[in-house]
Amino acid sequence: MANHVIAMLLHSFHKMDINLAQAVLAISILILSIFWFLVVIFKKTSKGSLPPGPRGLPLVGYLPFLGANLHTQFAELAQQYGPIFKFRLGNKLCVVLSSPSLVKEITRDQDVVFANRDATIATEVLTYGGFDIAWSPYGSYWRNMRKVFVQEILSGRNLDACYELRRDEVIKTIEHVGMKVGTPLEIGELAFQTQVNVVLSMLWGGTVEANPQSEAAAAANFRVVFGKIMDLQGKANISDVFPILRRFDIQGVEKEANTLLQVADGIFDAVINERVQTKDDEVKIGGRKKDFIQILLELQKLEATGEDISMLQRKAIIMDTIVGGTDTTATLTEWGMTEVLHQREVMEKVHNELEDVVGIGKSVEEFHLPKLHYLEAVVKETLRLHPAVPLLLPRRPTKSSIVGGYTIPENTKVLINSWAIQRDPELWDDPLKFKPERFLMEPKKWDFSGNNFQYIPFGSGRRICPGIPLGEKMLKFMLASLLHSFDWKPTKSKEEDISEKFGIVLRKQTPLLAVPTKRTSKHY
Numbered sequence: 001m002a003n004h005v006i007a008m009l010l011h012s013f014h015k016m017d018i019n020l021a022q023a024v025l026a027i028s029i030l031i032l033s034i035f036w037f038l039v040v041i042f043k044k045t046s047k048g049s050l051p052p053g054p055r056g057l058p059l060v061g062y063l064p065f066l067g068a069n070l071h072t073q074f075a076e077l078a079q080q081y082g083p084i085f086k087f088r089l090g091n092k093l094c095v096v097l098s099s100p101s102l103v104k105e106i107t108r109d110q111d112v113v114f115a116n117r118d119a120t121i122a123t124e125v126l127t128y129g130g131f132d133i134a135w136s137p138y139g140s141y142w143r144n145m146r147k148v149f150v151q152e153i154l155s156g157r158n159l160d161a162c163y164e165l166r167r168d169e170v171i172k173t174i175e176h177v178g179m180k181v182g183t184p185l186e187i188g189e190l191a192f193q194t195q196v197n198v199v200l201s202m203l204w205g206g207t208v209e210a211n212p213q214s215e216a217a218a219a220a221n222f223r224v225v226f227g228k229i230m231d232l233q234g235k236a237n238i239s240d241v242f243p244i245l246r247r248f249d250i251q252g253v254e255k256e257a258n259t260l261l262q263v264a265d266g267i268f269d270a271v272i273n274e275r276v277q278t279k280d281d282e283v284k285i286g287g288r289k290k291d292f293i294q295i296l297l298e299l300q301k302l303e304a305t306g307e308d309i310s311m312l313q314r315k316a317i318i319m320d321t322i323v324g325g326t327d328t329t330a331t332l333t334e335w336g337m338t339e340v341l342h343q344r345e346v347m348e349k350v351h352n353e354l355e356d357v358v359g360i361g362k363s364v365e366e367f368h369l370p371k372l373h374y375l376e377a378v379v380k381e382t383l384r385l386h387p388a389v390p391l392l393l394p395r396r397p398t399k400s401s402i403v404g405g406y407t408i409p410e411n412t413k414v415l416i417n418s419w420a421i422q423r424d425p426e427l428w429d430d431p432l433k434f435k436p437e438r439f440l441m442e443p444k445k446w447d448f449s450g451n452n453f454q455y456i457p458f459g460s461g462r463r464i465c466p467g468i469p470l471g472e473k474m475l476k477f478m479l480a481s482l483l484h485s486f487d488w489k490p491t492k493s494k495e496e497d498i499s500e501k502f503g504i505v506l507r508k509q510t511p512l513l514a515v516p517t518k519r520t521s522k523h524y
């Protein structure tokens, strides 16, 4: 009997064990499921973490580690931390993007959030307080000014109407080179002088200096002033990192910006005053009714808000046209010439095409340009390997957002490394080689619209460069004219000629010096 009771007890304990184990298992599964569900929900709704990136020092962050060539340093950091990485400059968070899909996220999917610029003290001073187009905050003022710029000043009709002005300047340059055959010339200076005269004649119907003897000197001076204005806008300034130091202006950036602004402002004032005193119907430049300054002076109110436009705002737009329109195009002409001159077979192909389309002994005209397909590929390849604005212009999100799975908080400085993307071996075959042929196959795929995010030399999204039509025309016109009229020999080796100097505009470390000889025959 006792044995039977013990056996029953053992059996019921055993049964209880199994039930208990089953219950424990069921509860565990339930808890795990709830936990997993919560994790999934949390992941979906959480804002993600900040991107990875190098650690800096307390207080100053990564500032002491920034080198001179930010575009290459950022490309190296992207190798280490991935296509989206962050670093701090003091309290300021900076994020660098280096892949087409990330560019798409911020310039298309979340374009409005990232349409603000991250202005610095220098840009604020040099744009009369952010009244230009490039650095003004995203909003109705920017929209209005950009509309005027694109639809009135740089419209196809207006550009066609001032073709004669561009042509005159290019012819003057070719004649100047013709007188210097056999002597080394600085191509960058030449391109800058031409471009500045083109832009100024379109702006106010004049060049830098009416007297031809002092024109070169005046242009050189102009280049120094506006080159410095461009450089200063990209210069690292401790007062931007620690706004509390602004009043001490330790590096003298603000002081220099004010001095440069005064010089530029003096030029603008002189031209505007003269124009205000001129009767309207006297302003007929190059067959056009109005030059840019006249369009700006006649513009009285902002369309969207009905607010009056001030003289400072007009001058800020003039500043943008000069700063945005000269250095970029001149520097790219120099880079394009550098690559072509160092690759004999490329020069030969350009020459052959020019002979076929233009004809030896004849001048290049703008109507030839659409037929110069190989030259167009040379221009595109120059813009790929040497994007004039390698980090584009910095953006600043108006609210915290998720990009590439990471959080980019409001007010972060966001940089796009177009230089790195356009040399990425995952995206480009033989990326360091200057190979115009890569653009011949599907020319439409490689336009400048910013819709192909692996090729963004003019940027992308609503803040894409509005000067593309003028920049593209001038770049092709200058290269075609210089190469059609002359054969060139560089004075240095390619290795000496190819090194870069970082700035908002990516210049050459040393100027390209080349010796022109007259071209007469197809076979040289």
Ligand code: HEM
Pocket (backbone or CB within 6 Å): 133, 134, 135, 146, 320, 321, 322, 324, 325, 326, 328, 329, 332, 387, 388, 389, 392, 393, 394, 457, 458, 459, 460, 461, 462, 463, 464, 465, 466, 467, 468, 470, 471, 472, 475
């Ligand atoms: C081939 C020459 C040029 C190149 C490579 C170039 C490149 C660029 C780039 C990369 C940007 C920044 C776009 C972004 O952040 O997404 C930009 C902006 C700008 N560019 Fe150009 N540019 C050139 C010529 C010009 C010309 C000729 C003008 C005017 C006459 C001009 C005026 C501007 C302005 C006003 C902006 C600011 C746009 C905004 O923020 O809304 N650029 N350019």
